[in-house]
Amino acid sequence: MSHSIFQMVCFIAFAVVAVGAALAVVSVKNTVHAVLALVLTFFSTACLWMLAEAEFLALALVVVYVGAVMVLFLFVVMMLDIDLEPIREGFIKYLPVGIGAAVIMLVEMLGIIGVKAFNVQAGPDPAGTSNIEWLGTALFTHFLLPFEIAALILTVGLVAAVVLALRVRTFSKRQNPATQSAVRAPGRVRMVKMATVKAAAVEPIRQESQS
């Protein structure tokens, strides 16, 4: 019993941290601080997933999001030189609309979830052995083709990001390997036929300053 109470206390603590950090993401002035708050949100949510016995996905969330995507966000935020003042000017104007829409959605969704759902308890752990074995068996049997397509999507995303952000500089002098290897001898050396001309005899220059 004390074990379950400990789990509930952990859930509430992580959920409060995650929600507070999410509020900070949408409301802080500095974008760098917003990215760091988002990192905290992801980390707390990963702890919640750990509590739901989804260990593999919790660790993947930390590795993929905190390790890669958030670093990418931070990189872009720090690379772009944004002045903060004009960014904030519509904040007060749109604040009532945003809060109103969010509260209405929250009330509606909580109404759909209902009070009865508050007592649903989990059965025994369906994984049996381990979460990663459970997930991997499903992933590599039923979902093998989507798994391959996901790899393709990642490759397309990589290529698209490189192509979009690549800037071809016109002033740089680069080698073009295609033209280099396609070159033939007539393109480089031109043989010119000339009639041979006998050189006239040149008198050696007499040095006169040695008197």
Add this chain to the structure above:
Amino acid sequence: MSIPLSWYIVFATVLFCISIAGLFINRKNVIVLLMCIELMLLAVNTNFVAFSRFLGNPSGQVFVFFIMTVAAAESAIGLAVVVLMFRNRRTINVDEIDSLRY
């Protein structure tokens, strides 16, 4: 595992509504909008994880795996577009990006 299912759903709902409010509030900064979309995907993923655990079906967690894949590709391309836009227009203000409108 003694946490009720509804706790996870309520947590995901609150996270989703916060990100909806963030989309309304931050009308000036594309990067914050992208971060709000990431928050929404996180809320949806939390629902998937919770239902997968409580129904004993691994498909939900496999779906979270795919959503994370697509979200990573999406944020990479989105940030590349933001960098390109800032390079051409010197701004990432949403209100100033309206040249397709006229």
